[in-house]
Amino acid sequence: DTEVTQTPKHLVMGMTNKKSLKCEQHMGHRAMYWYKQKAKKPPELMFVYSYEKLSINESVPSRFSPECPNSSLLNLHLHALQPEDSALYLCASSQGRASGRHNEQFFGPGTRLTVL
Amino acid sequence: AQSVTQLGSHVSVSEGALVLLRCNYSSSVPPYLFWYVQYPNQGLQLLLKYTSAATLVKGINGFEAEFKKSETSFHLTKPSAHMSDAAEYFCAVRAGGTSYGKLTFGQGTILTVHP
Numbered sequence: 001d002t003e004v005t006q007t008p009k010h011l012v013m014g015m016t017n018k019k020s021l022k023c024e025q026h027m028g029h030r031a032m033y034w035y036k037q038k039a040k041k042p043p044e045l046m047f048v049y050s051y052e053k054l055s056i057n058e059s060v061p062s063r064f065s066p067e068c069p070n071s072s073l074l075n076l077h078l079h080a081l082q083p084e085d086s087a088l089y090l091c092a093s094s095q096g097r098a099s100g101r102h103n104e105q106f107f108g109p110g111t112r113l114t115v116l
Numbered sequence: 117a118q119s120v121t122q123l124g125s126h127v128s129v130s131e132g133a134l135v136l137l138r139c140n141y142s143s144s145v146p147p148y149l150f151w152y153v154q155y156p157n158q159g160l161q162l163l164l165k166y167t168s169a170a171t172l173v174k175g176i177n178g179f180e181a182e183f184k185k186s187e188t189s190f191h192l193t194k195p196s197a198h199m200s201d202a203a204e205y206f207c208a209v210r211a212g213g214t215s216y217g218k219l220t221f222g223q224g225t226i227l228t229v230h231p
Binding site for chain 1: 148150157158159161162165206210221222223
């Protein structure tokens with residue numbers, strides 16, 4: 001299985017809602033990532049988890065809260081978002097640092113988020 | 117710090133023509149370089165990667181790229197374009213050290229293929 005899955009595919013939420021994005025991989029990867037991609041722009045890194053620990057937070061606002069319950073799952077909890085947070089949210093995974101491999105990242109299909 | 121510059125936000129070719137997408141990088145350490153393709157409303161798919169094993173890298177779908185250290189370039193080519201190649205292409209560099217795993221992307225190049 002060389003797939004990263006993301007749910008839901010689409011999400012519409014109001015500014016007062018709380019929602020979560022989910023990401024799952026079964027490739028045995030120990031690094032997982034959240035990216036945000038605005039229209040006609042490249043993906044921008046938000047968070048990196050390495051061996052289930054948060055290793056990189058790219059100064060993301062606290063209304064985005066990541067969680068890594070185990071090595072296969074990655075969540076992104078959303079609360080009090082703004083309309084400018086509307087974007088495609090991409091999850092990715094790669095082998096962990098200790099693997100000695102060159103760690104290409106495998107991306108999921110993304111969740112298209114619209115904040116009203 | 118690493119950075120990537122993709123020359124040309126839009127490239128248009130005829131079906132069967134050569135595809136050339138340009139990427140220049142800046143890196144203070146030997147870089148790991150990647151090309152990804154993104155079809156509309158989809159995630160990114162890895163086309164190929166440079167990891168210092170060979171300067172000419174072959175990828176999927178007939179694409180290849182050549183790493184030229186003297187030119188700090190990693191241009192993507194395909195001898196004969198197909199309609200299905202129409203997509204957006206991103207060049208990316210991966211940092212090492214404390215930023216291990218972080219990919220820095222170029223701005224992307226949209227490839228259009230005309231019949």
